[in-house]
Amino acid sequence: MQLTDKHREYWSKNLRITGILLVIWFLVTYVLCFFARELQFNFFGWPFAFYMAAQGSLIIYVIIIWYYARYMNKLDIQYDVHEGEED
Amino acid sequence: MASPASEPTNVFTGGSQKAFASQLKRVYTFYTGGFILFVVALAILEQMGLPRRWIGYIFLLATVGLYAGIGVMTRTSDATEYYVAGRRVPALFNGMATGADWMSAASFIGMAGTLYLAGYGGLAFVLGWTGGYCLVALLLAPYLRKFGQFTIPDFLGARYGGNIPRFIGIIAAILCSFTYVVAQIYGVGIITTRLTGVPLELGVFLGLAGILVCSFLGGMRAVTWTQVAQYIILIIAYMIPVVWLAVKQTGVPIPELIYGQQLAKVTAREAELIKDPKELQVREIFKARAAEAATNLKDPTAAYTAGKTKLQAEVEKLKAENASPEQIAAATKAVTAYPPDESSAKTQWAKDAALAARAAPPLRHAEAFPGKDEEARDISRRNFLALVFCLMVGTAALPHILMRYYTTPSVRDARMSVFWSLFFIFLLYFTAPALAVLVKFTMYNNVVGSSFASLPQWVAAWSQVDPTLLSVVDVNKDGIVQLAEIAIGGDIVVLATPEIAGLPYVISGLVAAGGLAAALSTADGLLLTIANALSHDFYYKMLDPSASTARRVTISKVLLLVVALAAAWVASQKPANILFLVSAAFSFAAASFFPALVLGIFWKRANKWGATLGMLAGLGITAWYMVTTQPWLRGVFGVTSPIADHIWWGIQPISAGLWGVPLGFAVIIIVSLLTPKPDQATQDLVEHVRYPNLAGDTMKTLGT
Numbered sequence: 001m002q003l004t005d006k007h008r009e010y011w012s013k014n015l016r017i018t019g020i021l022l023v024i025w026f027l028v029t030y031v032l033c034f035f036a037r038e039l040q041f042n043f044f045g046w047p048f049a050f051y052m053a054a055q056g057s058l059i060i061y062v063i064i065i066w067y068y069a070r071y072m073n074k075l076d077i078q079y080d081v082h083e084g085e086e087d
Numbered sequence: 088m089a090s091p092a093s094e095p096t097n098v099f100t101g102g103s104q105k106a107f108a109s110q111l112k113r114v115y116t117f118y119t120g121g122f123i124l125f126v127v128a129l130a131i132l133e134q135m136g137l138p139r140r141w142i143g144y145i146f147l148l149a150t151v152g153l154y155a156g157i158g159v160m161t162r163t164s165d166a167t168e169y170y171v172a173g174r175r176v177p178a179l180f181n182g183m184a185t186g187a188d189w190m191s192a193a194s195f196i197g198m199a200g201t202l203y204l205a206g207y208g209g210l211a212f213v214l215g216w217t218g219g220y221c222l223v224a225l226l227l228a229p230y231l232r233k234f235g236q237f238t239i240p241d242f243l244g245a246r247y248g249g250n251i252p253r254f255i256g257i258i259a260a261i262l263c264s265f266t267y268v269v270a271q272i273y274g275v276g277i278i279t280t281r282l283t284g285v286p287l288e289l290g291v292f293l294g295l296a297g298i299l300v301c302s303f304l305g306g307m308r309a310v311t312w313t314q315v316a317q318y319i320i321l322i323i324a325y326m327i328p329v330v331w332l333a334v335k336q337t338g339v340p341i342p343e344l345i346y347g348q349q350l351a352k353v354t355a356r357e358a359e360l361i362k363d364p365k366e367l368q369v370r371e372i373f374k375a376r377a378a379e380a381a382t383n384l385k386d387p388t389a390a391y392t393a394g395k396t397k398l399q400a401e402v403e404k405l406k407a408e409n410a411s412p413e414q415i416a417a418a419t420k421a422v423t424a425y426p427p428d429e430s431s432a433k434t435q436w437a438k439d440a441a442l443a444a445r446a447a448p449p450l451r452h453a454e455a456f457p458g459k460d461e462e463a464r465d466i467s468r469r470n471f472l473a474l475v476f477c478l479m480v481g482t483a484a485l486p487h488i489l490m491r492y493y494t495t496p497s498v499r500d501a502r503m504s505v506f507w508s509l510f511f512i513f514l515l516y517f518t519a520p521a522l523a524v525l526v527k528f529t530m531y532n533n534v535v536g537s538s539f540a541s542l543p544q545w546v547a548a549w550s551q552v553d554p555t556l557l558s559v560v561d562v563n564k565d566g567i568v569q570l571a572e573i574a575i576g577g578d579i580v581v582l583a584t585p586e587i588a589g590l591p592y593v594i595s596g597l598v599a600a601g602g603l604a605a606a607l608s609t610a611d612g613l614l615l616t617i618a619n620a621l622s623h624d625f626y627y628k629m630l631d632p633s634a635s636t637a638r639r640v641t642i643s644k645v646l647l648l649v650v651a652l653a654a655a656w657v658a659s660q661k662p663a664n665i666l667f668l669v670s671a672a673f674s675f676a677a678a679s680f681f682p683a684l685v686l687g688i689f690w691k692r693a694n695k696w697g698a699t700l701g702m703l704a705g706l707g708i709t710a711w712y713m714v715t716t717q718p719w720l721r722g723v724f725g726v727t728s729p730i731a732d733h734i735w736w737g738i739q740p741i742s743a744g745l746w747g748v749p750l751g752f753a754v755i756i757i758v759s760l761l762t763p764k765p766d767q768a769t770q771d772l773v774e775h776v777r778y779p780n781l782a783g784d785t786m787k788t789l790g791t
Binding site for chain 1: 207217220225343351468479499505
């Protein structure tokens with residue numbers, strides 16, 4: 001099959017958003033945890049590092065996945081690669 | 088799809104996708120309401136004097152009967168229904184089913200306990216087991232859905248052209264899933280035993296019956312709809328006691344929002360307890376006992392004889408001195424209480440030597456990476472990050488989870504479905520750290536410092552039920568409970584919360600039913616993965632590609648039964664290192680599947696030999712690292728060289744995937760570049776999975 005430029009653009013946009021979200025995921029998980037001993041300031045009653053590992057990061061993960069699903073589902077329609085309507 | 092005449096028409100067969108989804112919503116809303124009414128009715132009966140044992144029986148029978156009912160209603164012999172639930176599971180419900188599939192007995196009962204015992208260190212599990220879904224969502228689920236076959240080895244077989252990658256996939260899928268399913272069946276056995284009081288071996292097989300009624304008749308379709316039902320039970324069961332405990336301690340019914348203030352109080356109390364003179368005294372006693380036992384263990388034969396002679400000499404001395412009969416009786420008693428032979432004395436001393444752990448000051452709950460010096464803290468941090476990495480990548484590679492994304496109607500639904508999955512998992516995982524802190528607060532303030540004469544009622548009750556879960560002994564004989572005198576097993580945190588919160592017994596029964604739902608749902612998903620790997624991938628794809636659909640489904644059902652019995656048999660042997668094996672499954676899944684799956688989608692150049700050797704290398708190095716560094720595996724494989732020779736960078740064996748994953752990636756890339764690129768058909772397949780709908784694409788995706 002032959003891919004058009006539009007298809008390639010769709011895929012590179014997909015790769016870009018995937019990359020950006022993975023960078024956020026990496027920062028939240030590994031960089032924050034790496035500096036956990038330094039990030040001990042009070043955050044609404046919790047030490048910040050503890051709060052992030054117990055709740056904050058989880059909330060960000062949920063948002064990352066939600067945002068990706070929304071973004072890609074729109075992109076599918078925009079680039080006309082979406083699936084047919086539900087049967 | 089036309090159902091054969093023998094298959095029932097009911098809520099799980101539905102018409103158009105939209106009507107189907109709204110019908111499901113209605114049914115499960117009624118179901119949730121009905122379940123709450125059922126619990127309320129039991130609570131009223133309890134007030135009227137229904138005995139506790141009966142409440143246990145009713146919970147067990149009612150929930151397992153319910154799962155069996157769904158299993159019977161959704162029975163099928165159609166391959167698409169059996170393997171992937173007809174590919175019509177709406178995103179929301181697939182999310183709930185994945186949540187139940189994912190959360191095992193270890194998450195439900197063990198997680199809060201681990202957090203209680205390990206403090207910040209336990210958060211590696213919370214992070215790893217949720218963050219992994221980002222990888223599933225971004226790198227795998229939508230593409231696997233577009234590929235649209237039945238199993239994960241299917242993808243490896245199609246993408247890397249041939250039976251060798253498929254076969255390695257089968258082996259890896261069974262390796263990860265079997266150890267995991269043994270742990271689940273063991274968990275089911277323990278909970279059944281708790282609810283009804285039957286012996287563990289019987290409990291295991293009773294639980295097995297509960298697992299089989301869900302999966303045997305209807306495969307993935309039955310498992311999906313029971314898992315949704317099980318998710319609802321397990322989340323209700325988890326939330327009620329925590330919310331109640333939060334109300335009792337703080338007056339606010341949202342524990343996740345307010346436990347920061349309880350954590351601050353716990354931290355302040357820790358500082359007191361660490362330097363409290365009575366606590367120090369108890370720790371000194373443990374230290375002395377451990378030191379004595381360690382000395383004895385150096386030369387057990389001499390120590391055993393010396394110890395015995397000393398006690399006998401004491402009796403003789405007292406007799407010679409004409410001491411009082413009480414004194415002589417006490418000394419004689421000490422002689423009879425002395426271990427009867429050297430080997431039992433050794434066991435006793437080994438136990439005492441382990442008391443050294445209790446001589447340590449209490450851990451600071453909120454402190455990240457504790458250690459005695461900078462180097463120890465560094466190693467602790469490294470291991471924390473490595474464990475998070477292995478759990479995340481492993482989550483994104485466990486076949487029983489990835490398989491669930493084949494069941495949605497479209498790529499769009501698969502994407503949304505990962506969101507719902509993580510959302511439903513998140514509800515439990517961000518509550519567990521709160522529960523751990525609330526229970527710790529109670530323990531440090533209401534139990535520590537109370538007198539042995541007036542222990543809280545739940546402490547006395549649980550230390551009688553199972554001393555390995557909770558035991559409180561007055562070591563320094565001052566009549567007051569010191570923190571160091573409390574020995575606690577992690578599982579107590581979830582199991583005893585209803586009583587700590589002062590809730591009626593019916594809630595304890597509910598919590599056990601929730602644990603049962605968690606273990607059953609995970610076991611179902613895993614058993615199905617193993618049976619499908621064997622029947623679909625091994626038998627149908629490799630041995631007999633001409634087998635009819637009916638025959639394939641029948642073989643799958645027979646294999647399910649065989650695998651289930653084998654797993655139950657292993658579980659009834661009470662394997663000692665089950666927890667390690669479960670964590671090892673994550674490292675294995677990560678090292679074997681993740682690089683091959685991700686590169687298969689994102690790098691067209693990846694080819695058969697790269698993937699084959701990459702999977703083998705990843706599995707191989709992970710296995711080798713574990714075998715040379717994990718004490719139990721070293722024993723099994725007879726490794727005698729010192730552990731220190733094999734440890735790299737201070738990484739614990741549980742995180743062996745830290746080496747396997749990068750090596751897997753490297754080998755796939757290098758070998759692929761050295762060998763010819765994949766043929767056009769394979770490259771077309773890659774394009775095919777990358778676009779939800781590609782104009783001019785001749786390949787057909789099933790079910791869209």
